[in-house]
Amino acid sequence: MTVTTAAPTVTLREARIPGDGMYEGPRTLRRLPEGWEERPYELFEVVPQARTIGAEIRGVDLSRPLGAALREELNRALLEWKVLFFRAQHLTSDQQRDFAGHWGELETNPLLAVGSREDVVRFDKGAGAAPTYENVWHTDVTFRERPALGAVLQLREVPPFGGDTMWADMAAAYDNLPQEVKERIDGARAVHDFIPGFARFYGPERLIPHQDLFPPMEHPVVRVHPETGRRMLFVNASFTTHITGMDRDESDRLLRFLFQQAHVPEYQVRFSWQPGDIAFWDNRATQHYAVGDYGTDRRVAERVAIAGDRPF
Incomplete structure (x- = not known):
């Protein structure tokens, strides 16, 4: 007599990764707002550098009147x-200011050189220079x-390699x-403060005099x-300290997840x-990251910033 035994039931073992983290898989990459009318450019050439963000503009001399x-x-x-690149412009500081000034009042920042x-x-x-915002x-x-x-940044001197800048949409x-x-987060607000970001390279003696000038400010998440x-995520790891009205631990956990979104290569x-x-x-629409991978080589840049509106 032959005895037939049933095959053992095989089940897939449990596997999990920690929650509140990044995920892998397809992403929606929509460059334009819904209903936006895309038209050809007539005065210059646009050369895309990535799927949703970044284009080189060719055929424009920014030293000439705009x-x-x-x-x-x-x-x-x-x-x-969201970010435009112009090669080999070699503007003077005044020409750089003139170009930026077409978009509004220029901004000063007493915390930077x-x-x-x-x-x-x-x-x-x-070599030997003080740390910068990288x-x-x-x-x-x-x-x-x-x-x-927005801001207009020009590189005056570049290292032999490295020193790139990245932007995220x-x-x-x-x-x-x-x-x-x-x-x-829709409808939530968060507090932004200059101290966490600048405390990375300034001591209290440099920051205390500016506390009254820059009190904590609340903006929509x-x-x-x-x-x-277009709706955009508006929190960042340098200046956003907590989400208003939320338990601190919950706020920290949610903000860490939101900060991570800028790290997505797509x-x-x-x-x-x-x-x-x-x-x-x-x-208003981006975050950026100056890559500090050039060691003791010299990198010199000048930036002109344009004052904006109050976020809503």
Whole structure:
């Protein structure tokens, strides 16, 4: 008599990863707002550098006066691509200021080194230089009531290798959040403070005199772009300290998850500099990261920032 035994039941072992972390898989990469009318550019060539963010502009000399039609077309390109690159412009500081001034009032920052004018920030780093704002994803000056609209950065001197800058598309970051996270943060507000970011390289004696000038400021966690209507994630690891009205542990956990979104490669563009190159970015819609991988070699940049509006 043959006895037949049933095959043992095989079950898949349990496997899990910690919650509240990043995920792998497909992402929605939508460059333009819904309903946006995309039109050809007539005054220059646009060369995309990534799927949703970053384009090189060819055929424009930024040292020449900027007419109304060119300004309008460049602004449309900025809204559509979020950061624009211009090669080998070699602008003087005044020419750089003049270009940025077409987008509004220029901003000063008493916490950063000044170049030839009060509204020109100079980053000069090499052997023995003081640390500069590198190796952290951030949006500029969100600790202000009116964070910068954008910034125009020019590299005066570049290291033999390294020293790139990266930008992340925070509209794409918002689009791809889990629905339950969107429901938690839509309508939420968060506090921004200059001290956490600048305490990375300044002591209390440098920061205390500016506490009254820059009190903690509250902004929406998800802001609406004032020109495109696009919803964008608006918290960053340098300046956002907590979500208003939320338990501290819960706020910390949620903010850590939100900060991580800038690290997603699909949302990023990376730019390798040559002397005289210009980057003009929309600070309302992006975060950026200066890569400090060039050791004791020298890197010199000048930045002009444009005052923005109060986020809503």
